[in-house]
Amino acid sequence: MKASPRAHARVALAAGAGLTLALLVPGTAGAATGTPNVPTDLYNAYRPCATDPGAPLVLAGRTGVVVEGIPSHTDPEVSNLTEQFRYWPVADPAQVGAVERTWAQPGYEASTRLPVLTDGQTYAWQARTVDPSNSAASDWSAACYITADDTFPDQPPTVVSPNYPEDQASQGGAPIHFEFGANGVPDILGYQFSWDGTFSVSGAEIGEHGIPHASDPFADPRYAVRANGLGGGASVDLIPPANSANWIQDLYVRSVDRAMNPSSTYHYRIRIKPDAPKITVLSHAPYGKPVTLKLTPDAGVQAASPVVGYSIRRSGSWEPITVPAEASGVATVTLALEPRETLLVSSTSANGWTSQRNWWRDETDTTVTVTSAQYPAGTASAGVPGTFHFAPKTEGSQIASYTYSFGWGDQPTTVAAGKKGELDLSWTPQHSGWYYLRVHATTKDGLELADSYYFFGVSS
Incomplete structure (x- = not known):
């Protein structure tokens, strides 16, 4: 009499069970009095196991698959268990493999890894709890089904x-x-x-x-x-x-x-396309006085979704300034700026769109005009006492002092400016050679303006 395929499968699984039972450790003295329970909360690759053989969980099998379950025991004094796992390809149930996790803690997930699985094959696996003190084992859990898929999509989307x-x-x-x-x-x-x-x-x-x-x-x-x-x-x-x-x-x-x-x-x-807001100066005073700017949204951006505000980043600062917009999308803002400070401005729409950034800088020239009859810039002159005239390029009445040095290693010197914000500095060379005069003005509000450089020579 021939055995049916189903009968053959049962025989194969029985053989597999015998293989797994060979992993049991011998009984020892002081064995627990209770019995191991069938593991619960079965997971593979950290996802719940699929018990329907017609709907296996599809997983990558190229590095093996982590399997786990919670072992337990009817004796609450038991603190050490072994969880065993057996697995086989559904198409060939006779090929049973087994892995186990020793020193498993009752009531907590115990995991191990099935070895590398064959691409395209569907596998079943089960778990059971073993008491290593007496070799007692629970029944096997219901089977979980996984399909190994290590074939990558062969086309981009x-x-x-x-x-x-x-x-x-x-x-x-x-x-x-x-x-x-x-x-x-x-x-x-x-x-x-x-x-x-x-x-x-x-x-x-x-x-x-x-x-x-x-x-x-x-x-x-x-x-x-x-x-x-x-x-x-x-x-x-x-x-x-x-x-x-x-x-x-x-x-x-x-x-x-x-x-x-x-x-x-x-x-x-x-x-x-360029969609940054427009920046218009409404009022402006140099030397750190407040400047008022009008911010107007790009028409296409405003039409797509109303602009609700602007983000302004100042040079040297990572913290943006947020300015709310009117219903028209327009906003005004007044800021006290450092000389030649740069602003980066973008708009934000109600739908979350952020525009490109426009930039604006105070282009006021705050350098100092330096002249000398005895030592014209860029030439070498005989070493005689000379006069250097310092004058601001704008708003002379705001200048309080000048700070200068005649070489990179010299200690800077500060001298008060005259009523018109100018200064005539008398200077006598100590040696021949080339000199690099560096000077900046400071306003009555304490604001240091831009450095100016004046290069000249003294002949022997």
Whole structure:
């Protein structure tokens, strides 16, 4: 009488059980009085086990698969258990393998790793608890099913945008609508994307009793989206990150299959027409007095979504100043500025769009005019007592003093300015050679203005 295939499978599993039982340790004195329990909370690759043989969990098997379960014992005094795992390819149940985790703590996940699995094969695995003090073993758990998938998608995704065509100049202000496609790859689960070429990595948090809670790789819409069906497409609306050069933005997109194997990356370039706000000076006084600026949004940005505010960055400072806008998108701001200070200004729209940055700088020349009849600039003259005349280029009445030195190593000297903000400095050379006069003015408000340099020579 021939055995049916089902009967053959039962015989094969029995043989496998015999193989696994060979791993049991001999009984010892002082054995526990209770019995081991069947492990609970079975996980593989930190995800719950799939008990339906028709719907196995698809996982990468190239580095093996972490399997785990919680062992326990009816005797509360037991503190050391062994958890055993057996596994086999569903297509060949006779090929049973076994691994185990010794010194497992009752009530907590005990894990080990199945070895490298064959790509494309579906496997079943079970777990049981063993009391090493007396070799008593629980029943095997229900089988969990996994399919090894180490085949990466062979095509990058397709990426199109109807409102920001690839590598074409487009008006900014509206979210960029993207359509992703699987490009013929049948098992695509979803898509990952980023503005800098790095992609998010899914993981798991370990909770009470060591139970893992795997994160959803598509939970954060800023970085990933699930396909509308296996092998299907997806659409997203994205706003590019704010930076000083966002007239060109690059989106990097890749697809992932059920085992989270990634495809090659598609690089989509977006070109955005200039959309920085306009900066107009309404009132201006030099030497650190307040300046009032009017900020006007780009018309296309305002039409796409109303501008609600502006971000102003001052040279030398990383902390932006936020200025709210009126309903028209216009704003005014008054700032006390350092000489030749640079401002970088961008607008922010109600939909989150950040414009490119415009820049403005106080171009008032605050250097000092230096003249000398005895020592003209750039020439060498006989060594005689000389006079150097210092004069501001604007607003002389605001100058309180001048600070100067005749060489890089000399200690600077400060001298009060005259009523008109000028100064005649008498100076006698101590030796021949070339001199580098460095001088700056200081205002009555204590503001140091820009340095001026005057190069001349003294002949012997």
